Amino acid sequence: MAGFSTAVTGLKASTTMLDVAGNNIANSSTVGFKSSRTEFGDIYATAVVGAGSANVAGSGVTVTDIAQDFKAGTIEFTNNNLDLAINGSGFFQLDDGQGGVTYTRAGAFELNKDGYIVSKNGKFLQGYGLDADGNRLPIGNMAVTEKESPPKATENIDLSFNIDARDDASKLLQSYDKDEPGSFTYTTTMRTFDSLGNEHTIKFNLREQSPERNVYGFDNTATTLSGVDITGAPLPGDPAIDPNNLPQWAVDLADADPRIDVTSVRYDPAVAPPGAALTFELKAWATDSGDVVVTDGTNSVPNLLTGPDNYRAANEVWSYDIGSVTAPASGVITIGGVEIDIENAGDAGVIGRRIAEFEPQILEANPNIESVQLDTNSTPPSIKVTFKAIEGDVNNTDLDLVQVNDLTGFDFGGAAAGAGPQTVDPAVIAQGDNSYQGYYRTYAYLNGEEQLDLGKLTDPGEAKGTEPGPILLSFNPTNGLLRGVNIQEDGDFFSAGSAVPSITISGADPANPGTKIELDMSGTTQFASSSIVKSQLQDGYTKGDLIGVTFAGTGEMIASFSNGQNQALGVVAIASFENQSGLQPNGDTEWSATLTSGDAVMNPPGTGLNGTLRSAALESSNVDLSAELVKLIEGQRNFQANSKTLETLNAVTQSILQI
Known part of the structure; x- marks a missing residue:
């Protein structure tokens, strides 16, 4: 009787069904585990030529496949940033270091002693490295290669503030002193770093231009002013210079030193010592703008006017x-x-x-x-x-x-x-002069002591270049918007809404004198409201130690350092397959590619069909315990029924033997 063999195949199939259900139940808490189901097919002996199919009783059942269900399990969050879960389709790629490549959904990773990210069985997680410019490199073992963040010197400062337009510049002390608050209108300090990571400060003092002009007096030997021969200046009793018809020496002087009001240049017998002493005034916007160079043709001539005599009100x-x-x-x-x-x-x-x-x-x-x-x-x-x-x-x-x-x-x-x-x-x-309006003389000091070079040009007549000293900021007195940075002459403005020129600060890095800092003051205003810092940002930092690693949803591995800096070290690679059902289980919740599955297609998370990455999270097993328990009952029932078939066939055989 063929029924004995048929019953045996049923017993074997039921046993396999019970084994698969038992395996699913056993792995209901295995991270990244994918449940399986038993698929059956009937067995028919080869029919003889001409025999009808209705004449074939069948030879039993066989297990055609144990298919895996790759639906996603529940994502559960953890406290370990190296625990990774894929929210969507895809697999992590692992390399055992000996040419063996497998794929997994179990993202419980850790760092080994060499800084590589490995699975629990020591296989290396695969991903893209990054070069210095952030470009992806070929896929390889992912590792935390940076254990510290080197220091970076400050190279860019963004500083925006409002300075109160209601402040009265005429109440400032006559002489500027960096340590005397009464001699400047506004001050603010920013933190910076040198190339060795030492912290410094840059203090900015802004002194509003007072309604006054500098007055200079030199003895009667003075012949050259800012490198221009001014022996043609009016003598006592001569008519004043006509501003609409300047003599050539005045034109040359205005070009050489735009701070000087050429119409005020004259020989004044009222200034000591006796004789026609040369006097002239600086325009109001140029007050305190530095020395002017006056010579007798060979040697510098000292200024005769000092103290209160050195100033006059800008009022007409x-x-x-x-x-x-x-x-x-x-x-x-x-x-x-x-x-x-x-x-x-x-x-x-x-x-x-x-x-x-x-x-x-x-x-x-x-x-x-x-x-x-x-x-x-x-x-x-x-x-x-x-x-x-x-x-x-x-x-x-x-x-x-x-x-x-x-x-x-x-x-x-x-x-x-x-x-x-x-x-x-x-x-x-x-003559009156209201050109002082909206002008602020801006000073900068390293650590509150050493005056910095903000781009102030060397005095006219001297070597070209810049030197430590104040520069002029200018605000439009009608709307309070910044209109000029490092003004060299009145009217040297930029239009509203255009890019604000940056200020180059030199000498703020004691460890590297070659460091230049670009100061951007966009958004700075002079409104009638309290003086406040609106924003400040600088790009320098000190040395930092690694404090942790986390992952972005797009796969970037981000190292965090104690100096507040973050650095992308690589990008996790996600594998996808044309037929993931064709993957071969390898144990340890890993699979390997086969001819049926096709080769892995590697891409970063969130691209193509790949899911996004979740850090500090693990994907749970997708086993449905209720369904598996029902399958146990079904397997038990099927086994008992096939056993009954054997028992019945045995009774029939005994009856035949007794005839």
Whole structure:
């Protein structure tokens, strides 16, 4: 009877089913395990020619395949960054170091003594190395190759701040002192690093330009100013230089040193020592901008003016002389539309004080005037009308600021006594200059002591290049936006919205004098609000030690160091197959490629069909215990039924033998 053999195949198939279910249950907690199922096929003996299929009883059952289910298991998170899980399709590639390559979903990795990332059985995880520029290298063993992060010198600083436009520059101390807060408007400090990793600071002091101009005086031997021969400058009594028709020496001087107001260059007999001493002024925006070079043609000539004499207000001042009083004075003087009656004045002082009493009315009627004062130190005494510095140059012959009528016993501003109504021109005009607005002299110090080179050009007439010293920042006084960096001359601006030129800082790295730092001050403003740092960032750091490794979703292996730096060391490679069901199980939840599966296609996580990577996570077994327990019952039932077949066939055989 063939039934005995048929029953035996059923017993064997049921046993295999029980074995597969038992294996699944045994591996229900194995990381990365994929459950299997038993697939069966019936057996028919080869039919003779001409026999109908209905005449074939069948020869039993066979196990056609033990197929694996590659659906993903549940991802569970851990506290180990080297635990990896693939969220999607794909396999980790492992190399045993002897040419054997396998694939796994079990991502419980660790570092070996040489820094390589290995599986629990010592096989090397495969991935792409990275070169210095971050380009991927050929696939190889992944390793933590960097145990420390070398120091990096600061090379770029981004600094943005707001400086309060309401601060009054006229209240600053006359002389700048880096350690005296009253001598600068705003200060801030940034941390930097040198090429050996030593930490330093750069202190920035900003001093707003005051409404004043530098005044220089040199003895009568001075012949060369900023390298230009100025022996053609006006002598005492000569007419002032016409700004609309400059002589050639003035044109050359303006080109050589744009800080100098060439219209102020003259020989002034009032400056000691006796004789025609050379005097000139720096423009308001150039105040404190450094020395000027004055020589007698061979040797440098020292500045005669020091202290308070070295400065004058940038306000425009019109001076009107009060002539000597020969009789009780009377008349009408009109200043800015305000009439002032002069009656029975006995001397120039009385006349001047009478005019000064009307200052409040004059100021109310003329908002551009700052003061109307009697100057008794001049000879003769004079009335000085001072315009607000913000008005700049208000010299206008059509202004008709002062008029006189019916003067008796004295003259005023050159208008003789007894003259009828007439307009009086000032005897002296100190020209106004509002170019100081929005300018800040910027200083930088290494560790609060050594002054740094910010790109200040060497003084005109000297060797080209830069030197330690302050540079000028300029803000647009109408909108508070930064408009000029390292200004060399008034009007050297960039347009709003364009790129802000960087400042090159030299000498801030004591370990390597060749280091240059690029300072970007984009976003810096001068608004009427509190002075604050809006942002600051620098790219230097000290030496750091490895503190951990983690992985990005796209596979990058990132090393973290104690200095706060991160470095990508490689990219995990993920394998995919045309037919993953054709993979051959190798044990240890590993598979190897076969002709049926096809060769592995390697790509980073998250590309193509590959899933993304999860760090500090493991993929659990995909075994469904409930289903497996049901399969045990089914296998047991099938085994018992096939046993019953054998028992029945044996009884029939016994009956036949007893006939």
